[in-house]
Amino acid sequence: MADVAPWTGTVRLRPGVLVFVGKLGPAHAHAHAAVQLLVVSSGRVILTDERRGERDVAAVAIAPGVQHAMRAEDAFGAAIYLDPASRGADVTGQDHVAEWERKAALLLSVPFDEDFPETALALLTSTRAADPKPALRRAVDLVDQGTAGPLRLADVAAQVRLSPSRLGHLFSEQLGLPFTAYVRWARLRAAMEAVQAGGSLTEAAHAAGFTDSSHLTRVTHAMFGLPPSAVAHGLRWE
Numbered sequence: 001m002a003d004v005a006p007w008t009g010t011v012r013l014r015p016g017v018l019v020f021v022g023k024l025g026p027a028h029a030h031a032h033a034a035v036q037l038l039v040v041s042s043g044r045v046i047l048t049d050e051r052r053g054e055r056d057v058a059a060v061a062i063a064p065g066v067q068h069a070m071r072a073e074d075a076f077g078a079a080i081y082l083d084p085a086s087r088g089a090d091v092t093g094q095d096h097v098a099e100w101e102r103k104a105a106l107l108l109s110v111p112f113d114e115d116f117p118e119t120a121l122a123l124l125t126s127t128r129a130a131d132p133k134p135a136l137r138r139a140v141d142l143v144d145q146g147t148a149g150p151l152r153l154a155d156v157a158a159q160v161r162l163s164p165s166r167l168g169h170l171f172s173e174q175l176g177l178p179f180t181a182y183v184r185w186a187r188l189r190a191a192m193e194a195v196q197a198g199g200s201l202t203e204a205a206h207a208a209g210f211t212d213s214s215h216l217t218r219v220t221h222a223m224f225g226l227p228p229s230a231v232a233h234g235l236r237w238e
Contacts, residue, residue: 007226010236012117013192016086019117020235024075027225031067033177033185034081037104037120038062041112043075047100059107060100064176069225078116083189084175084182085140135160136170143183147190147209153179184219191216191228196237201228 009022018034024045038045039059048054048069062068064084110119138160143151156179157167171179187208194204205216213228220228 007230007235010238011196012238013189013196016083017121018081018189018192020079020081021117022076022235024070024072024077024079025226025230026072027070028221029067029069030222030225031065032062032081033064033181033188033223034083035064036060036062037080037082037107038077039104039107039110039112039116039120040075040077042077044073045075045077046071046073049100055101057101059104061103061107062100065181078112078120080117080120082121083185084177085137133170133174135162135167136174139167139170140175140182143186144189147183147187148207149209151183151186151209185223188216188219188223 007020007023007025009020012019024038024040024043029048037060038057040057045057046054047057047060048071050067106123107120110116110123139156139162142156142159153168154164157164160167162170168179171177171182175182177185187210190208191201191204191210194207195201199207201216202213205211205213208216210216210219217228220226224230
């Protein structure tokens, strides 16, 4: 993968949403802690699912925790990552490419122009069911606000007045992720915010509660199939 073209384009980061628009690159096997919506406007993208099934895709919606890999050939498009606790992130887990395409078919009706990300998000939000349960919403907020320090399931559960087992069940049932995976995702988003603000990868790692930059690197590989340098370089933050 070192000899293939990297991801280059623009990134917008706001609460609950990360949007990339530009030249799509490769990613080795990984599993997002977010719902990923991928739309290809030109070129070719080939996804490999957990069953090693391969398929050229135009649009896919991939649930959190579902492993996949990606190849790209002169491809341009958009990748939208939705926090699983956000409105619009109503995608259940499926492990094969054909199901991912079915869930994203609606996005192919959206013109791929500069307004595409906002139009797509508005469309998804309009079809979203109810928000997560109040206790889970509070727990998510505590995690998102506490990434600089330690985050333990028992501590968060006590603050929202649930047992650790019950809160852990809610994370898995409603967000499609275990508590620890959501914490890694929250820390990764916090690190991206630090990079966006001009911090180095080491500074971003410490600001987001990672042990060191190596820890940040491992999590970035696991969740995006890319090194953190691909997030820090070649992308323009808006």
